Amino acid sequence: MTTPLPDLDCDALTKRFGASTAVDHVSFSVRAGSFFSILGPSGCGKTTIMRMIAGFLEPSSGDIRIKGRSVLDVPPNKRPVNMVFQHLALFPMMNIADNIGYGLRRKGMTKPAIARKVDEALERIGLPGIGARRVDELSGGQKQRVAIARCMVLEPDVLLLDEPLGALDLKLREHMKVELKALQTAFDTTFVYITHDQSEALVMSDTIAVMNAGRFEQMGTARDLYYRPQTAFVAGFVGDANRWQGRVARAEGEALEIKTDTGLMLRAASPGRKLTVGDRAEVFVRPEAIRLAEDAAELAHFDTRISGHVATILFNGAASRVIVTDPSGADIGVTLPQSGEFAHLTRGAPIHVGWSGDQGNAFVMTRP
């Protein structure tokens, strides 16, 4: 059995603007029917990649293949990709049905066929019968779905989404995440989604590429990125993490002992990476990997233990945090267990924290 051709294949894609390189030799392929996200801070080049795939920008070098065929010579209006724009870019001068039917009219489809397909699409996005309404009569979430339907009626090989949830309020955004994933399954189309919001990427994607300064830092599933970050950038960008900088004091294979600049001794691991004694290193520990205890003896089985006192309690329901100040004055964020045993914790109370060395992720620091 041969593996099916990927829907989208980018090969050493590069885009330079004058002297600066916005996208630097990025290669990836997206499996048919999957949800692929590019996650990165603003200005990392993710929009540039998207505009190159859509055809609005020409790559400086590299190739873009859709279903195995290079589309570099194909103008945007002939490419089998469609794009949902950041601010949706619905046509305000047309009603909803005309918006969705626009691409079909351009294909020269007959009027009855267009009307049927538009009705089908409206049915599919759960908004039947709104065809005659004007764009500005719809709510944010409805516009969102119309923008997707407008692309999906054209049955593109790949649907590009450029931070389409950015303009929505938090509640609606949470709701649309689930909905987008459901729509993707319903239409069974390859989605390429770009965002700076990690929770959007983590929730919806089959594969995520984390991008920084024009390059892909790491590509993998949400779990891979969260539990096994391969670079310091990914460890810091995806999810929350406490961060220490220091120098490797002892190295036994992948297990390390690191003396931080503030004078703490930490245990850490560096799976798959080689760090030697004397290297400058950065250690990341997730707040939920740290255990709290009022009695130091409870933490005896952890190889890293710190005593301090409670600086603040940030109550946020299930995601509540305790900020613990260590003797050197640095803050450590720790997830507050919701089992009730720390319900009486107050500011300034002495507290002990500990974690096992393999929860600490160490990276060589690229810049001192």
Added chain:
Amino acid sequence: MRAGQKLGLILLLTPLLLWLSLLIIIPHIDLFLLSLRERVGVRQYETGLANYRTILTEPLYMVTFARTAMMSVLATILTLLIAFPVSYYIAKLVRGRARSVLFLMCLVPFWVSELVRTFGWMILLRESGVISGLLQWTGLAAGPVEMLYNDAAMMVGLVYTSMLFMVVPLVTTLDSLDDAVIEAGYDLGGSGPSILREIVIPHAMPGIVSGSIVVFMLSLGNYLTPTMLGGKDSLWFTQMIYSQFIVRFNWELGAAFGFMLLILSSLIVWAVLRLTGQTLEKTMG
């Protein structure tokens, strides 16, 4: 409303109200009353519609008005055709400094008076002018060529005079069109002409209509350009008003002409608004 605020509002509105009533409303009422006066003998007047009857029965007057209106419509269409690409280029294709420079270049000719601008065209187009000289120098013409004093020269002058009033509203409306909407058009399979027809022009419609109204009114009421660039046959309606008031000293008929111009041009604008489905609030707001 408190007394202080009320006083402030009155003070703010006073110049506007004075301007409106002293320069627009009162003269027009006077003009209207004047146009209803019939001269029956020396210094003997009666009230009646004789002046309007004269206009409607005398073919020259109606033909001149129709001609003026047609030429103004033509000037408006030509101005729109030339100004639209210019405005699109300024609003959508150039960025930053170049954009303000181009906009300024459209504006600069309007810093000199219309009279001087029209003289500029006379220098170019007259028998001993620049273009005529150029044609003779290159051997394309054997003798001097007279390009002034015809409808074409007048049209050139009218379009040139009106350009800015079309460019400004068009640039404003085109500027408000999100680039992403145009890109979305391409992305969904649209071609250049179809995007222009289905997206850009519908969006720019308020600008097109408001620019067209201003240009049409300016052309209709223009006196200088038709007089200086037009020929013997290019009689303009405003010239007839002038001749009634100043040459014939028939103020009554002149006032009736003025009123007919106001009524007929308002009717044309109203018809255009109805035809394009626009409202005055939308285009002027």
